[in-house]
Amino acid sequence: MRRKSGRPVAGAVLLAAVVLVAGVGCRPVTVTGAGTEVPGSGGRLPAAPAAPSRAHTAPPSPGHHGRTRRPGTEPGSHGAQVRELQARLTQLGLFPRSPTGYYGPVTLTSVRAFQKRQRLTRSGAARTATWKALRSHTHRPSHDELYPPTSRPVGTLDRRCLSGRVICLSKKSRTLAWVVDGKVASAMDVRFGSQFTPTREGTFRITFKSPRHVSTIYHTAMPYAMFFSGGQAVHYSADFAARGYRGASHGCVNVRDKRRIAALFAAVRKGTKVVVHH
Numbered sequence: 001m002r003r004k005s006g007r008p009v010a011g012a013v014l015l016a017a018v019v020l021v022a023g024v025g026c027r028p029v030t031v032t033g034a035g036t037e038v039p040g041s042g043g044r045l046p047a048a049p050a051a052p053s054r055a056h057t058a059p060p061s062p063g064h065h066g067r068t069r070r071p072g073t074e075p076g077s078h079g080a081q082v083r084e085l086q087a088r089l090t091q092l093g094l095f096p097r098s099p100t101g102y103y104g105p106v107t108l109t110s111v112r113a114f115q116k117r118q119r120l121t122r123s124g125a126a127r128t129a130t131w132k133a134l135r136s137h138t139h140r141p142s143h144d145e146l147y148p149p150t151s152r153p154v155g156t157l158d159r160r161c162l163s164g165r166v167i168c169l170s171k172k173s174r175t176l177a178w179v180v181d182g183k184v185a186s187a188m189d190v191r192f193g194s195q196f197t198p199t200r201e202g203t204f205r206i207t208f209k210s211p212r213h214v215s216t217i218y219h220t221a222m223p224y225a226m227f228f229s230g231g232q233a234v235h236y237s238a239d240f241a242a243r244g245y246r247g248a249s250h251g252c253v254n255v256r257d258k259r260r261i262a263a264l265f266a267a268v269r270k271g272t273k274v275v276v277h278h
Helices: 012-022 080-091 105-117 128-137 238-246 258-267
Strands: 165-170 175-180 183-191 202-205 208-214 221-229 232-236 253-255 273-277
Touching (some): 080 105, 080 128, 105 128, 175 258, 183 258, 202 221, 221 258, 232 258
Parallel strands (some): 165 273, 232 253
Antiparallel strands (some): 208 221
């Protein structure tokens, strides 16, 4: 067996036997019941603009009769106002994800929770009274709050990730944080193995990298593969980019943002620490 580059691998036969016995690999599998706040996107998020615009943060403008125009934020709607709504709810700890700009079931539940807290009618639609109360309890969202790098907050870093250069992988938040000396340099969405082929937890090291890797078990592409535990690796997944969390891997850590994983691949060296935790 040879790597993609064509160079022989020492102990390749033994490694292949270990991988097969362990039952790991990176072919995507289907997982049902996973929802998304982005309609028809397979879990992909809209691309963030290079710079914020006034439309993303400005409150509704007065209408023709001197009244505040009713925000178009109700279940099923989408756009900049919905994203602002979600960012403000996040500030209050009521929206458990990063803003998507789509008013789905999670947003509906969050708005109702806020309305209950403020003793407003729990309609689930963010009308004038709800917006007024929300603005009085929050600040205008920054660009980073409106367009965070991941669909879910990164959360508190594991203590093992606080020193040196670490790929910190959280199964709880389903995020990868590239941490340098205790600070998050970049972050991205990831998905892990299914319950039958789980991604191993613990502290590991990058053993080797392969920019155009192809799985020798499943014969599927694994671009920007960074192996850390036998046949398990962090790599870009076209399936994750297309289907989101409706799928899972056979043990690998899938990344759906190709630009971000490419930048991480360039920064990571053999021996870099990897921490997989809940």
